[in-house]
Amino acid sequence: MASGRKKAFNESQALEAAMHVFWSKGYVGASLSALTDSMGINKPSMYSTFGNKEALFIKSTSHYVESQMKPHLQHLYQANVPLLTRIKNYMLSIVSMQFNEESPKGCYLVLCQSELAGGEVPEAASELLQELDDLPKVVIADLLNSDSEAKQLGLDTRSNEIALTLYTVLKGSASMARSGIAQEQMLPVVDNVIAGLATRH
């Protein structure tokens, strides 16, 4: 049984390229032509490989979460590092990604999610965004609930509140990155907020 002509492009490289286009233009702003141009393929190849624009977006979003979001989580579980330092390192690591010169500024999810309420993003993609976007908040809350140091500091009794506070700052930071301020300005902001946590009971 013949197996046909080989693909002339690398599927995961094409997905990476698509991710960058969605990241900089959003779901609505990323046209198929812009996508396929950056991916280095033409439209029929894109449709046969990924399905359609929405399916491409879903694969691209999953790739973003795996390659850009999850790696930062390791900072939260470093052995022999104080809890607040771990949280700070995690946040600084994400901020540093938001301001990275080699990829679009800000957060892919924030950008695309802002289009949700306008009904511009298809339902299935919209649900995925909603779900993925909660990830950091849930992880931080879980950490605060289970970490022994968090209990000593009395942070476990208001874990959801604190997780939401930190998460709100991260989202705000993504907005600030988009608006063009310098990364150095955000660092003391993270310091301030984390220091504020420690001084309450």
Place this chain on the structure above:
Amino acid sequence: MASGRKKAFNESQALEAAMHVFWSKGYVGASLSALTDSMGINKPSMYSTFGNKEALFIKSTSHYVESQMKPHLQHLYQANVPLLTRIKNYMLSIVSMQFNEESPKGCYLVLCQSELAGGEVPEAASELLQELDDLPKVVIADLLNSDSEAKQLGLDTRSNEIALTLYTVLKGSASMARSGIAQEQMLPVVDNVIAGLATRH
């Protein structure tokens, strides 16, 4: 000299309607058809009255700033109210607008500004957004620099840093509003951050 047929619509009501469409869909997502439908007029009327889509957007954005942003600033200058309480009232007032059921969730400026980096918004409109978006940050920094109570609390020496911190939280809150959480969850976040300011020197 004859003065012609009267307009069959109210110009400022039409602008208000356009503002809500941009607010919920963003600049790119708001199509002329959606705009004129909501405004209750047809396209030639829109073009003769406002110029084009970009000019309408600029007028709509100015209207947003005047009607939705500036009114909150009064909280910052209430007599006989402690500084941190004034700031807290200001922030809660904005958060409450972001979650208001009668208008789109989140912040008009955050939404539209997220499209900037993708080059989807025309230059002139883009510059206006950039400028207006700094307003709250500048106002808070100025307040911290001039207020006598701020000096007593030692907040004047890091006014820019604090203003940026508060502003980042407001932007984050706008994102959270878009993603659908309940307003009550944001209130302790504002509390946390402001309390954190007070406990540092």
Place this chain on the structure above:
DNA sequence: AAGATTACGTACTGATAGGTACAATAAGCG
């Protein structure tokens, strides 16, 4: 009432959106 002036409604423009039909090309298998 006549004429000038302005707004309105319909119907259109060229460009681009997402998506596809189809013929040509390249690979594996016998």
Place this chain on the structure above:
DNA sequence: CGCTTATTGTACCTATCAGTACGTAATCTT
């Protein structure tokens, strides 16, 4: 080599985008 299978490029589809031409309707001044 010939057959089958899969990918590629071009050229097209319909719908919608921002924007406009033009004839009709309404209001003013004289």
